[in-house]
Amino acid sequence: METSSTLRRASEDSQIIQNSYDGIHCKIVHGGQLTNSFDVKTGVRQDCLLSLYLFLLLIDWIMEMSTSEGKHGIQWTSEMQLDDLDFADDLALRSHTQQQMQEKTTSVAAASATVGLNMHKGKSKILRYNTACTNPITIDGEDLEDLKTSTYLGSVIDEQGGSDAHVKARIGKARTAYLQLRNIWNSKQLSINTTVRILSTNVKTVLLYGAET
Known part of the structure; x- marks a missing residue:
């Protein structure tokens, strides 16, 4: 009842x-x-709080339908696999092999189509890590672009894994920010305390962007 x-x-x-x-x-x-x-x-209403919730429900349903029939994710714990990472309307699919990734990509595209959503082929990219297989991943017969490196929300990811590329990029951006304020550092009008505060707000923040997560 x-x-x-x-x-x-x-x-x-x-x-x-x-x-x-x-x-x-x-x-x-x-x-x-x-x-x-x-x-x-199509789509959801703009500036509507309910729209965000509805979209997240839809994405969750798509991934549930796409991953329910087989284990095509990466081993996250001894008992659990990680199939995808989600942020807003972005999906990062995870798989151990090219075949698994192809099957998962095809499943996600098919499930999305049933609810009126289409995967954007031009925005869908492939980043391989520690694999010799170079067979393409396709959507509707169209090859997706392979990347050597990618930047997402300020974080640099490359085919080597780790954080070396990201750290190098942050140092480069911080150096650029520092050099743009050369007149500040050479100024005789500002106190050391003020200069340090400017350094912290305009250079240090650039260097440490995203470091909290």
């Missing part, structure tokens, strides 16, 4: 959400001009 009641409430909630999306029209500003109204047939 309790299960039946829960399912009924879930159906009612789903209908309420669906009704709130039916018949949505939108206008956008382009080139300083407001466009004519047009129907919104």
Whole structure:
């Protein structure tokens, strides 16, 4: 009885959400001009807190459907595999072999298509680590680009693994920030205390960006 009641409430909630999306029209500003109204047939409503939650639910469902039939992730613990890392609408799929990655990519693309989402082939990249296999990963017969290095949210990832590339990049950016303030360091008008504070806020923060995580 309790299960039946829960399912009924879930159906009612789903209908309420669906009704709130039916018949949505939108206008956008382009080139300083407001466009004519047009129907919104895909996606979620902008500036709606519920939209974020709905999208995360959808992505979670896609990954559950894509990974439920086999173990194609990397071994994370003795009893658990890690299939993907998610941030907002970005997915980083993880697999041990090229074949596993191809199967997972195909499954994610197929599951996404069933709910009206498409994987962007131009934005989907492959980064290989510690593997000799160079067979391409494809979506709908189109090869995805292989990268030697990639930067995501300020963090540098490369095919060598580890943090050497990221540390080198941060040092380079901090050096650039330091040299841009050469006049500050040579100034006779500023106290040492003020100079140190500027160094901490304008250079040190660049060097340590992302180090907390």
